[in-house]
Amino acid sequence: MPVTVSATLAANEEIAERRRAGAPVLPMAFGEAGLPVLPELREALAAGGDRNAYGPVAGGPDLRAAAAGYWERRGLPTDPGQVVSGPGSKPLLFALLLALGGDVVVPRPSWVSYAAQARMLGGRPIGVPTPPGQGGVPEPELLTRAVVEARRAGRTVRSVIVTLPDNPTGTLASRGAVRRLCGAARDLDLVVISDEIYRDLVYEGQPPFVSPTAFAPERTVVTTALSKNLALGGWRLGVARLPDSELGEALRAELLGIGSEIWSSASGPVQQAAAYAFAEPPEVVARVAASRRLHARVAAAVTDRFVGSGAIVVPPQAAFYLYPDLEAWRARLGADHGIDTGAGLSRHLLRAYGLGVLPAVEFGEGERALRLRVATSLLYGETAEQREEALAADDPVALPWIAGSLDRLSEVLADVAG
Amino acid sequence: MPVTVSATLAANEEIAERRRAGAPVLPMAFGEAGLPVLPELREALAAGGDRNAYGPVAGGPDLRAAAAGYWERRGLPTDPGQVVSGPGSKPLLFALLLALGGDVVVPRPSWVSYAAQARMLGGRPIGVPTPPGQGGVPEPELLTRAVVEARRAGRTVRSVIVTLPDNPTGTLASRGAVRRLCGAARDLDLVVISDEIYRDLVYEGQPPFVSPTAFAPERTVVTTALSKNLALGGWRLGVARLPDSELGEALRAELLGIGSEIWSSASGPVQQAAAYAFAEPPEVVARVAASRRLHARVAAAVTDRFVGSGAIVVPPQAAFYLYPDLEAWRARLGADHGIDTGAGLSRHLLRAYGLGVLPAVEFGEGERALRLRVATSLLYGETAEQREEALAADDPVALPWIAGSLDRLSEVLADVAG
Incomplete structure (x- = not known):
């Protein structure tokens, strides 16, 4: 290992x-945002210093409600029960891969840790190229071919990760690319894990951000965090939004089981600051x-x-x-x-x-x-x-x-x- | 799964x-300590609010030096390079089991998460009874018999967990019990994972606390945290002390690799508070x-x-x-x-x-x-x-x-x- x-x-x-x-x-x-902490967030952290009890694995009700509101304001109705937090989106992604089992399709190129996590879990990540300018979204035909071939060879393929917008390319896949990816994922019965940690950092004047939840809401898990938009990488706080579906409920239960045995919960004071941040005051x-x-x-x-x-x-x-x-x-x-x-x-x-x-x-x-x-x-x-x-x-x-x-x-x- | x-x-x-x-x-x-946060620790957390950069996976130099001092004051010379921190001792234990691979011997009875973690990793934990009053330390003869039998059946057994003092029994194994456990572990070439999270909560008038590091320093990994002695379970901070040996160096490298792909590091502000706590001011x-x-x-x-x-x-x-x-x-x-x-x-x-x-x-x-x-x-x-x-x-x-x-x-x- x-x-x-x-x-x-x-x-x-x-x-x-x-x-x-x-x-x-x-x-x-x-890939660090390289900016200081907003003073109000430091204050919220300090005010949360009394959160020393072990809280719910999914995160406190305040944080889950705030994260739900964050997604709602982006056109994605979300019940706080669909939200699971953790000490970063990285552990949430790890737990998702562990819960799903089987192999995962990752974009090529893509963030180093997707493939590393998959290998740690004994899997063989399947890298599928992304078209130029469509970073983070595997090309659907190549995806289909790779998954069919892997399955024919006896492998189990359960999921595909997309990164919107993308690390390492800094590009944002188009609506069409996302839609076609979702179609292929549905045809292949793959769960879509949409890492949207850079979502709020799409530059002015770019085409609108489109999430796979627009086309495959029943099978898309979204993750995000405070690490990039608010430069809080060292604080360690991420959230996942599970789909409002049977699949989502099952995945949530698995995620909570895994989280309870690996990390228990995100840090209480950081949760309090995160609830403040996801509420998006001016x-x-x-x-x-x-x-x-x-x-x-x-x-x-x-x-x-x-x-x-x-x-x-x-x-x-x-x-x-x-x-x-x-x-x-x-x-x-x-x-x-x-x-x-x-x-x-x-x-x-x-x-x-x-x-x-x-x-x-x-x-x-x-x-x-x-x-x-x-x-x-x-x-x-x-x-x-x-x-x-x-x-x-x-x-x-x-x-x-x-x-x-x-x-x-x-x-x-x-x-x-x- | x-x-x-x-x-x-x-x-x-x-x-x-x-x-x-x-x-x-x-x-x-x-198993929550049920006490409020010491005000000085809240202040240290607030003062650490500017630690928003991703820091070293092992934890900041201040935290590792303070944890080394904590162990030194307990008669266990420790270089800060032997210390790895994480968001709780739970993830550190998980990463240790993942790094070691094979099956693990756990005391029977023992804390729920040891066996659960081992199973999550695809292993079959081997429960070995503890003698009455010697909670947390498997009986050496039964341990030996179980390990020999498992190996004869083709299984790989790499480690044994001990809990000193013990959860669930609240008892503290004697010097003799620890010494015999260490002898058996050495004979069987098992790594000893010594969960010492309750170490500072041994009541007055009890026999002295004895760690496996006293008898098998080359193969003992010690974990502890702030969750129990200072009631900071919800803050999420644990530390592991790797042995000063080739084994220790190899395990440390594996732990850092795993930590970097699952949790990155413990929360920065919490690390700062932990450095303060492990320095043990009056x-x-x-x-x-x-x-x-x-x-x-x-x-x-x-x-x-x-x-x-x-x-x-x-x-x-x-x-x-x-x-x-x-x-x-x-x-x-x-x-x-x-x-x-x-x-x-x-x-x-x-x-x-x-x-x-x-x-x-x-x-x-x-x-x-x-x-x-x-x-x-x-x-x-x-x-x-x-x-x-x-x-x-x-x-x-x-x-x-x-x-x-x-x-x-x-x-x-x-x-x-x-």
């Missing part, structure tokens, strides 16, 4: 060590909006720098990631450094320049793919003050520390591209 | 519903001491009431549990109510009297065993004020709400015993 520390967390720790050693870094490996809404603007501006600027160095980049539409393709560098990388894999490239970028990124292989793609997951949100500053300033700025990319990082990035890319 | 909600949590929810309905209850099913030490006294007084009083009704009870030496044997009631229970199982008895006590307890079968014993796990710590009061008063009282059992519960308990027991 060999499991190595999640690639993103490992890269994060390596970057931190370089920084402590005084070496220059461009920390773009780690200052929370404003904070998310400001974060969304900042993410959009900096991701666009970083995209420009990569495009300027010869990369092909589908422009990100959400979150704080881009996924440049550096195939154009292949000849040069081979000739100068003997590099012919994504991991070789990212190692070179880290060691020679202190630029931390993750290679496509970590997201389930081939070793030779020269694509990189570039996270932009740790450029906002090294102190809480700088980060608050970035959040408030009309033109954040003009702030000296962000502009400096962007220029350093251009230098690095120019040097590698030659 | 059918998993039902942990028996203790389920009983807890049922009791809460009865209370809401206005029915009388004696909530003695749930007010924390005083709080634990006061809790220990209160637990001792009330558990002794409840023991007296059970003994008075004909039960055989090994007097608890720690924590807030007793484990009365009501075999003396069998004829009467059968004649009056057709009850011949522990589950039947506990159901009767709950429905007829609102007395919540858990039957021995939940702890891995036989269905017919008329033993009950009785938790005493939810008698301290229904409000934070009552509970603080109980903690401060010279004679807590004389407080009207505690005396009233004890009298009600005597009535109920007398009525059932006839």
Whole structure:
């Protein structure tokens, strides 16, 4: 049962060590929102300090009602009984995979932990490519072919994960892509696990967000968390919305059984803060909006720098990631450094320049793919003050520390591209 | 993969519903410390509100150093690198079982979740009886016989769990029992998982606490948490101490890999409070001491009431549990109510009297065993004020709400015993 520390967390720790050693870094490996806590949420956490009793596994009634309201305001009627919380959406996804059993289809590329969790549970995740610009949603025909083939080989396939919007590509699959995915899932009788943790970070001016619940409500489980939209990754709080169906009820019972034996519940004080956040008072809404603007501006600027160095980049539409393709560098990388894999490239970028990124292989793609997951949100500053300033700025990319990082990035890319 | 909600949590929810309905209850099913949060710990939590970044999977350096100091002060030299934290000791135990693989030996009786976790992982836990008064430590000869037999049948057995002091019996195994268990574990090459969550709640005047680390340091993993000694179950924070050995290093790497894919880390603000608690400033030490006294007084009083009704009870030496044997009631229970199982008895006590307890079968014993796990710590009061008063009282059992519960308990027991 060999499991190595999640690639993103490992890269994060390596970057931190370089920084402590005084070496220059461009920390773009780690998917952390990189912003301080909204003061009202700190207050809500402190006010919840008396929640020291073991509460219900699903989470307190206040949190479940607030999460239900969050979904209702997004056009998805939800009973608090359909909500299960946990210490992050990661454990909820793990428990879902454990409850469902069998193998899971994951998009290729997709977030490192889906496949890692499936393997920990003894499964063999089935990676299905996503069409360009439709990150997070497996191509339906390829999905069908892969599932039919796996079943013909005697395997059980129970579910498909989609990521809307997507990590690692920062793109948002279209209504049509989601609808076709749901059709295929229904035909194949697959449960759809829709990871919507970046939902509130779709940039202004993009087409509307469409969830699989619009087309396959009876079989779609939605997960989200406070980690990305409110930068509370370290607090550990996620929620799952089970479908209002027989399947949903059965899954909920299994989830609660699993949760009760692995984590008991999310931390009580964090639940209280989460109930506050999911109720979306005006200052929370404003904070998310400001974060969304900042993410959009900096991701666009970083995209420009990569495009300027010869990369092909589908422009990100959400979150704080881009996924440049550096195939154009292949000849040069081979000739100068003997590099012919994504991991070789990212190692070179880290060691020679202190630029931390993750290679496509970590997201389930081939070793030779020269694509990189570039996270932009740790450029906002090294102190809480700088980060608050970035959040408030009309033109954040003009702030000296962000502009400096962007220029350093251009230098690095120019040097590698030659 | 059918998993039902942990028996203790389920009983807890049922009791809460009865209370809401206005029915009388004696909530003695749930292993919750039943005390308010020490104000300094609430302050430490609030001060940690800015810990929103994803931190190291093992926990922050402050927490690991404090936990190492906690063990050092108990005669167990510990490097912070040996410490792994998580959102409770429950997930750490789950991850240990997953990392070790194979089957695990659990004491019979023992805490409900050990066996449940093992089954979730596809294993078949091997229950080995504990000698009277040596709760939590399987009898070494029976252990050896069971492991040899299981291995002969082709099964892999990798570990044994001990609980020191013990839940459900509230007893503390002797130095000799621990030493012999360690000898058998070494002979059988088993990893010893020592759950020491109640360690700081051994009553005054009891023989000294002895950990398996005294005899088998190279193969013993210790877990503890803040849930019991400081009543912070709902905050979710546990720590594991890996042995200073090759085995320990390998297990640590596996634990971090698993933790990174299931829970990422314990909640940041809770980690900060935990670092404060494990440093054991005077007010924390005083709080634990006061809790220990209160637990001792009330558990002794409840023991007296059970003994008075004909039960055989090994007097608890720690924590807030007793484990009365009501075999003396069998004829009467059968004649009056057709009850011949522990589950039947506990159901009767709950429905007829609102007395919540858990039957021995939940702890891995036989269905017919008329033993009950009785938790005493939810008698301290229904409000934070009552509970603080109980903690401060010279004679807590004389407080009207505690005396009233004890009298009600005597009535109920007398009525059932006839």
